[in-house]
Amino acid sequence: MGVTIREYRPDDLPIIKAITVEAFDGVSIDRDIENEFGEINGHDWKWRKARHIDFDAQRDPGGIFIAEVNGEIAGYITTFGDHEAGIGVIPNLALDEAHRGQGIGRALIQHALDHFRAQGLSHAKIETLAQNEVGQRLYPSFGFQEVSRQIHYVMSLDETSAE
Numbered sequence: 001m002g003v004t005i006r007e008y009r010p011d012d013l014p015i016i017k018a019i020t021v022e023a024f025d026g027v028s029i030d031r032d033i034e035n036e037f038g039e040i041n042g043h044d045w046k047w048r049k050a051r052h053i054d055f056d057a058q059r060d061p062g063g064i065f066i067a068e069v070n071g072e073i074a075g076y077i078t079t080f081g082d083h084e085a086g087i088g089v090i091p092n093l094a095l096d097e098a099h100r101g102q103g104i105g106r107a108l109i110q111h112a113l114d115h116f117r118a119q120g121l122s123h124a125k126i127e128t129l130a131q132n133e134v135g136q137r138l139y140p141s142f143g144f145q146e147v148s149r150q151i152h153y154v155m156s157l158d159e160t161s162a163e
Contacts, residue, residue, distance in 0.1 A: 003074070003104055005111045008064035013057060016066070016076045016094070017050040023075075023094035024049050027132040033154050053078065056091055065111050067095070067104045074099035077108040081119050088116030090126040109142060 008016075025031060030045040040048075056078035057064060063079035075095030081088050090112055095105055109126075116124050126144060128135030140146075 002070050003102075003107055004068045005065050005107060006068065008057070008061055008066055008076070010057070010061070012064075012066055012073065012076070013053065015073050016064075017053050019073070019075060019094045019096050020053050020092065021046040021050055022097060027129050027135075029129065029152055032152075036154065037156060052092060056080070063115070065108060065115070067099075067108055069099060069104070074104055075108060077112050079112045079115060081116060081121050083119070083121070086120075086122040088112070088119070088121040088124045090124065093126075105138060106141075109138070113142070 028045060028049050030048040033040070033048075034045040060078075060080040063081070065077050065079070066073055067075045067077075073096070076093070077090060078092040079088060079090050090109070093105060093108060113124055124144070126135075126139055127150075128139065130136075130149075
């Protein structure tokens with residue numbers, strides 16, 4: 001298959017944002033919000049979810065790793081280290097649809113874990129939604145343990161919504 005994992009370059013951003021939008025359809029809080037409230041402030045869920053990658057790239061561009069297959073971007077993982085807490089965090093992981101089920105996501109997670117270990121971090125954290133069945137199978141296979149569940153609430157701030 002010829003998978004290579006390399007460091008992120010700024011010119012990767014449009015491609016990984018497009019992969020994000022495609023991959024997170026159905027497993028995104030932003031999509032769930034839009035399903036309930038519609039577009040917000042003139043932006044759809046895809047715009048909001050893609051912005052997460054902008055934030056990841058601003059926070060720690062050296063913590064983003066790109067998987068390539070035969071020279072083409074197949075997916076990515078974003079990471080950052082909370083060094084004071086000793087915890088490495090994986091905010092986003094996505095693969096192009098054509099490259100799923102081939103072990104690339106697993107390779108990206110392993111790369112992130114190795115990156116965290118090299119930084120001297122002692123733990124790693126990743127989150128997923130209840131509807132993300134792939135994540136719920138994949139993450140425990142690495143040894144991630146569920147420690148809590150979270151419920152996300154959203155409300156309109158329009159004065160008529162409280163009535």
